[in-house]
Amino acid sequence: MPLAAARRAVRESVSGLPREFWWLWTSTLVNRLGAFVATFMALYLTLDRGYSASYAGLVASLHGLGGVVSSLGAGVMADRLGRRPTLLIAQSSTAFSVALLGFVQDPVAIAAVAFLVGATSNASRPAVQAMMADIVRPEDRVRAFSLNYWAINLGFAVSSMAAGFIAEVSYLAGFLIEAGMTLVCAIVVFLKLPESRPERTTAEKAAADEVGLGTVLRDRRFMSVVGLSFLVAVIFQQGAVGLPVAMGEAGFTPADYGLAIAVNGVLIVALQIPVTRFIEHRDAGRLLVVSSVLAGYGFGLTAFAGSIGVFALTVCVWTLAEIVNAPTQTSLVVRLSPVHGRGRYQGMYTMSWSVAALVAPVMSGVVIDRWGAEWLWGLCAVVGTVAGTGYWLLMRRMPEGGLGATVEDPPGEQAANATNGANGASAISAASSASAASSSSEASSTSAAPSTSAASTAVTTSAASTTFTTSATSATSAASPTSATSAASATVPCPAPGDQP
8 A cells, every 4th residue: 555655646746747857857867877077077177187286176166157157148049039049158168168177177167167167057946947947847847846846866875975986987987988978968959859838929029128138137126036046045055165174074974975975866766756745735835934044053063963873963953944945945035926037037047056155165164264163053043034034024925825826927927837737748838828818918027026016935045066166166165184074075966955957
């Protein structure tokens, strides 16, 4: 009976989603299965190439900076050129730049190509999130984003284990394998995914204002979400930044950190789908408040950890917060984004995670060096409380209920989304017809975007970008034995919530 119930639960979790979603999901999984470079980049620069830890930290920072710069540009491309062209350009460019990174020798060239890799790999995220919102019915979005996040963590867990074996044979092989698998993702997009961007009719274009970056920045509610997501992202980054450093200073080995952080990936793979079934139709505001506070105090409990078992227990607490926060936050982003501005909104949201990936290493290093790790964990609890309070105040002014319906979607677009879930590719073109049938309501919704709409995803910073930044940044503190330990342990990946390929 339990086996039959489990099968029924799995079937219900994956049923009802359009075919295009599963091709996008497959592309995500393949991309993460090939994410080798992020895992061994710091080791490649310091051990294989013989560069200093400071140089490795500089390269990691440039990689992260590339992600910040490309977020907004990629969002604009997703809205103007379309989701599919943006994905093809981003993934093809990533494949080329990753392969090139394995061959360049000059330190200036390595730094420049690392910046290019960060920019191109991050450019696909706004398009992925926007396409997923386009092709999945509103009531299924939490489940769809959760399945996508599950694929990210499953693929990254496998690639992280494989990266060590590949590095022992050849670092160049790792670069080329990742480039090849990223190219496979581009081929999947080219062959299997039609364009999903809703098209405006002539009447809609004349009646509604264009959604630009200025619209996004003036959207106070959305920018509040971006600010709160930045706070939550800084907290979650500590799993890959502050935790290995603190454990190293406390005398624990890289293997100890690896065991503790492995709990994160195992729990996400095991619990993401069943937990999503439980929270799918729950109130989004409460989920965001609880997950933010739980994340803060989960890391806060680390101040009392003195053994591997207790460290692992704290990881369990904040991982549960991550499991709840990731799909809920992503769905909130879609809910607050105007239909014809999803790319720009997703780009702004992704940038909040990219900036957090740059800020978190500096913040944790300064706090630990000056006041000790206990102050860092206490600060995480405070930041989590602030973020939870912010979500509570923000969601009080929003319509009640879960994330099933998109506030800004007009009736025609909601109908198109419903058809998408049943008919797949044919419904994507139907969205344009449905939108034309409701041009007056769409125009009203879009023109109201600056005051009533808002948001952008998970995103986030990618697991690859997060780990890459973490690894090399931690390596910069290798001036003492304990910092050297933390530098080595920081190479263990810890995917960030909402991470996208």
